[in-house]
Amino acid sequence: MGIGCAVLLVLMLFGGALAFRAGRKVYSEMKEKMNExxxxxxxxxxxxxxxxxxxxxxxxxxxxxxxxxxxxxxxxxxxxxxxxxxxxxxxxxxxxxxxxxxEAVTPPSWVPVYPNVAEAGISVQRSTRTGTEGVFILTTHDTLEMAKAFYESSAPWAQSSSVSSYALGTSGSFSHSWSGSGRQLEVDATQKSGGALQVMVRYQD
Incomplete structure (x- = not known):
């Protein structure tokens, strides 16, 4: 085997080891998050x-x-x-x-209302210098993908947004936030294996 081939083989093995370690790290972080x-x-x-x-x-x-x-x-x-x-x-x-x-609270009209709520959880809201800020939690038997699709189409006013998601077996989560027109909206959904989907909606205007 020539020197060039040997160097190439070493680099390939080294790169493969790094990729494997990176994959293990991501997997470990996902498992740790699911155990929280x-x-x-x-x-x-x-x-x-x-x-x-x-x-x-x-x-x-x-x-x-x-x-x-x-x-x-x-x-x-x-x-x-x-x-x-x-x-x-x-x-x-x-x-x-x-x-x-x-105490019952009514979110602003621009906050999306999920159509298939199995159980409405806690909701809190307070007045701020510019408007209102609130949080409410709901549970649904819909899949993670169904909820994600609904919320991703529910903020036409948004000028910027960010999203992250992960899945591990039958468990997973997604987080999506939007901002624009003086509004901020954040949706966090989590589903444990075999359980219902729990969604938190946080808003501010």
């Missing part, structure tokens, strides 16, 4: 928009987080599932027990 608690990012988004509480820190020992009630300054614990399911309650400044997200 899917309720966490949803709960964090709900708290970020809530006019009543704010996020302080994660609380891994209780599978949730520590929140601060804005009116009283009291720190309270909540699991991610409690927040997402609308079961988290706290005591406000008047001594009343309030359930986060219990």
């Amino acid at each position: 608690d899917p309720a966490r990012p949803l709960a964090v988004a709900v708290v970020e928009v809530s006019p009543d509480v704010e996020w302080v820190s994660d609380d891994p020992s209780h599978g949730g987080m520590v929140l601060r009630v804005l009116e009283t300054g009291e720190r309270v614990e909540a699991t991610y599932e409690e927040v997402v399911a609308g079961r988290f309650a706290f005591v406000n400044g008047e001594g009343e027990t309030i359930t986060l997200g219990a």
Whole structure:
């Protein structure tokens, strides 16, 4: 074998090893993401928009987080599932027990309404200096691709957008965000193996 051929063979083997390692890295990252608690990012988004509480820190020992009630300054614990399911309650400044997200809200008319909702989850909304900001969560038995197709055609006003998605077996997710005309819209959908599709919609104008 000539020197040139030997060098070429070494480069091919080296390149193949790098590609294999890169593939393993992507696969590992996908598995790690799938093993994360899917309720966490949803709960964090709900708290970020809530006019009543704010996020302080994660609380891994209780599978949730520590929140601060804005009116009283009291720190309270909540699991991610409690927040997402609308079961988290706290005591406000008047001594009343309030359930986060219990008050019905109506998103702006430009926010897309998914047609096949199996269960409507928590929704929160607050006023900002320029308009409104809100989050709501829904569950559907539609496939990931069906939901993705619906939302991708639901923002004709958008001037820019970004999208990412991944799949691992029968599990997967996609994230799509749009902006333009003074509006911002973000959709995050996650489906665990054998489970329903959970969709979070976040909006601001």
